[in-house]
Amino acid sequence: MQTRSLETLVRIEQVQSFSKAAELQNMTLSALSMQMKSLETQLDVQLFDRSFRPPKLTPLGRSIAAQAARVLNEQNALTGLCGRDRELVGRFRLGLISSVSVRLLPKFLSRIRQDAPRASFELTTGLSEDLSEQVLQGVIDAAVMTSAPSPPEGLRFDAIAREEMAFAAPRQYAATAIEDLARHLPFIHFRPSTGIGNLIADHVRCHTNKPRETIILDNLEASMEFVKAGLGYTLLPLPDVQRCSDDRVHIFAGNGNPMHRELALVSRQDSSHGRWIQAIHKTFQNVAAE
Amino acid sequence: MQTRSLETLVRIEQVQSFSKAAELQNMTLSALSMQMKSLETQLDVQLFDRSFRPPKLTPLGRSIAAQAARVLNEQNALTGLCGRDRELVGRFRLGLISSVSVRLLPKFLSRIRQDAPRASFELTTGLSEDLSEQVLQGVIDAAVMTSAPSPPEGLRFDAIAREEMAFAAPRQYAATAIEDLARHLPFIHFRPSTGIGNLIADHVRCHTNKPRETIILDNLEASMEFVKAGLGYTLLPLPDVQRCSDDRVHIFAGNGNPMHRELALVSRQDSSHGRWIQAIHKTFQNVAAE
DNA sequence: GGATTTATTCAATTCAATCGAATAAAAATG
DNA sequence: CATTTTTATTCGATTGAATTGAATAAATCC
Numbered sequence: 001m002q003t004r005s006l007e008t009l010v011r012i013e014q015v016q017s018f019s020k021a022a023e024l025q026n027m028t029l030s031a032l033s034m035q036m037k038s039l040e041t042q043l044d045v046q047l048f049d050r051s052f053r054p055p056k057l058t059p060l061g062r063s064i065a066a067q068a069a070r071v072l073n074e075q076n077a078l079t080g081l082c083g084r085d086r087e088l089v090g091r092f093r094l095g096l097i098s099s100v101s102v103r104l105l106p107k108f109l110s111r112i113r114q115d116a117p118r119a120s121f122e123l124t125t126g127l128s129e130d131l132s133e134q135v136l137q138g139v140i141d142a143a144v145m146t147s148a149p150s151p152p153e154g155l156r157f158d159a160i161a162r163e164e165m166a167f168a169a170p171r172q173y174a175a176t177a178i179e180d181l182a183r184h185l186p187f188i189h190f191r192p193s194t195g196i197g198n199l200i201a202d203h204v205r206c207h208t209n210k211p212r213e214t215i216i217l218d219n220l221e222a223s224m225e226f227v228k229a230g231l232g233y234t235l236l237p238l239p240d241v242q243r244c245s246d247d248r249v250h251i252f253a254g255n256g257n258p259m260h261r262e263l264a265l266v267s268r269q270d271s272s273h274g275r276w277i278q279a280i281h282k283t284f285q286n287v288a289a290e
Numbered sequence: 291m292q293t294r295s296l297e298t299l300v301r302i303e304q305v306q307s308f309s310k311a312a313e314l315q316n317m318t319l320s321a322l323s324m325q326m327k328s329l330e331t332q333l334d335v336q337l338f339d340r341s342f343r344p345p346k347l348t349p350l351g352r353s354i355a356a357q358a359a360r361v362l363n364e365q366n367a368l369t370g371l372c373g374r375d376r377e378l379v380g381r382f383r384l385g386l387i388s389s390v391s392v393r394l395l396p397k398f399l400s401r402i403r404q405d406a407p408r409a410s411f412e413l414t415t416g417l418s419e420d421l422s423e424q425v426l427q428g429v430i431d432a433a434v435m436t437s438a439p440s441p442p443e444g445l446r447f448d449a450i451a452r453e454e455m456a457f458a459a460p461r462q463y464a465a466t467a468i469e470d471l472a473r474h475l476p477f478i479h480f481r482p483s484t485g486i487g488n489l490i491a492d493h494v495r496c497h498t499n500k501p502r503e504t505i506i507l508d509n510l511e512a513s514m515e516f517v518k519a520g521l522g523y524t525l526l527p528l529p530d531v532q533r534c535s536d537d538r539v540h541i542f543a544g545n546g547n548p549m550h551r552e553l554a555l556v557s558r559q560d561s562s563h564g565r566w567i568q569a570i571h572k573t574f575q576n577v578a579a580e
Numbered sequence: 581g582g583a584t585t586t587a588t589t590c591a592a593t594t595c596a597a598t599c600g601a602a603t604a605a606a607a608a609t610g
Numbered sequence: 611c612a613t614t615t616t617t618a619t620t621c622g623a624t625t626g627a628a629t630t631g632a633a634t635a636a637a638t639c640c
Contacts, residue, residue, distance in 0.1 A: 001292075001293045001294070001365060002291075002292060002293075002627095002628090003291045003292075003293060004291070004628095006368075017586085018586075018587060019585085019586060019587075027628095027629075027630095028629070028630055028631075029586080029587065029588090030587085030588075030589080030590095030629080030630070030631075030632095031628070031629050031630070032587095033587060033588055033589090034588085034589090034628075034629080035628080035629095037588085038627085038628085043369065043372040044372060045372045049428065049558075050587080050588090050636090051558065051560045051636095051637085052428050052637080052638095053585080053586055053587070053636070053637040053638060054586070054587085054637095054638095055586095055587075056428040058380065058431075059380030059381055059382040059383070059409075059431055059566065060371070060372075060379055060380035060566075061380070062380065062381040063371055063379060063380045063381045063408075063410070064368060064371055064372070066381065067364065067367055067368040067371060068368060070364045070367070070368075071361060071364040071365050071368055073364075074357065074360045074361040074363075074364050075291060075361050077357055077360070078296075078354060078357040078358060078360075078361055079333065081350070081353055081354055081357060082333040082334060082335045082350075082354070089350055089353060090348065090349030090350035090351075090352065090353045091349050091352040091353045091356065092349040093349070118353075119349075120353070138339065138342050138346040141348075141349055268339075268341065270341045276349060276350075292596095292597090294597095307617085308617075308618060309616085309617060309618075317597095317598075317599090318598070318599055318600075319617080319618065319619090320598080320599070320600080320601095320618085320619075320620080320621095321597070321598050321599070322618095323618060323619055323620090324597075324598075324619085324620090325597080325598090327619085328596085328597085340605095340618080340619090341606085342606080342607095343605070343606040343607060343616075343617055343618070344606095344607095344616095344617070344618085345617095345618075
């Protein structure tokens with residue numbers, strides 16, 4: 001169905017005249033007449049009572065005109081979505097690693113809701129590997145995760161923020177050198193399969209003093225609870241450590257070589273980069289910098 | 291805009307495949323592809339990410355598809371109005387004289403709401419003359435009124451019910467002959483310009499004993515209140531007299547020649563009688579007969 | 581009742597949608 | 611990783627629907 005004829009119909013109802021309506025719709029009177037006639041055949045309905053010279057809408061015609069206005073309303077909403085493409089519009093599917101979802105996401109959402117009220121989001125949390133795969137498969141549009149050392153084929157990384165890594169140990173070990181900690185305490189290992197996990201695994205590997213015992217957890221908050229209870233020490237992004245610390249926790253930077261992770265927005269290399277990635281990226285950068 | 295391409299779009303979203311969608315929409319794959327391409331140019335928007343082989347909707351594409359579904363919803367509601375034309379559908383504009391609006395209308399509306407739930411009504415009350423004119427002008431579609439002795443040009447009358455006229459006088463005059471009433475009591479005259487008014491005016495004219503005094507009222511209930519208060523006698527449709535009576539009122543039929551009025555549904559002679567008049571007429575007949 | 585406004589009809593034209601075949605591109609396969 | 615298969619795009623030809631302008635018809639105005 002041609003919505004143009006619906007426009008014509010509601011216009012006719014407005015002005016109660018075919019000829020005026022034709023003018024306003026920028027068409028010939030004859031075209032308009034034909035259009036209404038074909039609309040009547042299409043719907044198999046009599047819209048007008050033509051025994052009046054400006055034909056009058058029939059009762060059914062009025063009902064249909066009213067409904068046509070509703071159709072056009074929705075249609076306007078549709079074209080409205082396409083309006084100015086400087087604005088971010090659409091339903092985006094984002095993936096997030098859990099630490100980001102806790103720390104950055106709330107700020108991100110409130111910020112973006114201001115800047116781009118017509119954008120909406122479907123959010124998933126997951127591990128970096130899974131998220132990468134989902135971006136690659138087109139299941140999600142982009143993901144925020146730790147940037148991998150070897151950038152996977154077909155993916156594009158846009159840096160969001162650099163986060164220092166820090167050790168967190170029970171306060172009574174404040175004086176102990178990092179190298180010796182492993183002899184006294186179990187290392188609490190944040191799930192190694194994730195992006196951040198790889199960084200941590202490096203620490204474990206490179207260290208001459210292998211930790212006596214390793215506890216593997218997939219939950220950042222839980223790791224910190226273990227530390228607070230004096231059950232082990234851990235290595236995590238500094239902002240997360242700070243967020244979860246209290247006076248039972250001693251924080252130290254890494255020894256010598258400073259460790260850090262790089263948060264990045266991951267998207268498909270060849271994806272039609274309709275500037276939306278840039279917008280989302282920018283927003284994440286801003287909220288991370290706050 | 292062609293709503294067909296919107297259908298295609300939502301179908302594609304459903305099945306996540308151009309070729310399956312093409313089958314389901316009964317079109318060639320190439321046609322479908324072209325259609326989406328032209329939709330993209332029309333809206334000036336990228337709906338699909340074509341770096342996937344079954345092209346994937348972009349975030350904006352998803353938003354637009356969702357909105358397209360809303361447009362189609364309204365469109366279906368529209369074609370739904372045109373469905374089976376045995377059913378009475380539409381927004382009808384009816385005129386009614388006041389006595390009808392009080393007595394018949396409530397029953398009519400509840401009846402028609404059962405029989406034709408998709409019909410709606412705009413109601414006006416007015417005097418017979420005005421209503422006739424409005425029907426003629428197409429301001430309203432039909433009116434229920436007293437049928438005139440001389441049927442006006444271009445109008446069609448369909449009889450609904452015959453109503454006897456009756457006198458109502460204060461009870462203390464129960465024994466008085468109608469001819470003598472006029473000498474003792476003022477005649478309460480229901481507004482003569484209306485259809486029913488003409489009937490009453492006839493009574494006044496034909497009578498040898500002109501009423502001593504005449505009170506003109508445009509309200510049926512008010513007339514009856516005057517009678518109850520013993521301030522006059524009146525001539526009105528029997529159903530209305532009965533409806534408004536109590537024990538202070540004495541009702542008598544007219545003398546000799548029985549008077550009555552004929553209620554009718556008035557519509558334009560040449561109006562496209564799309565059976566809706568018959569339906570409305572029938573319903574009015576039924577509720578009047580109850 | 582004739583003039584005027586207003587809508588309809590008709591044939592010609594224009595434009596957009598569709599098709600089928602060939603081509604190109606991504607995904608699946610071994 | 612090359613091959614095969616699936617899937618979408620492109621192209622030129624065709625079809626059909628929408629539009630136009632001029633002529634006609636119908637209702638309204640005076």
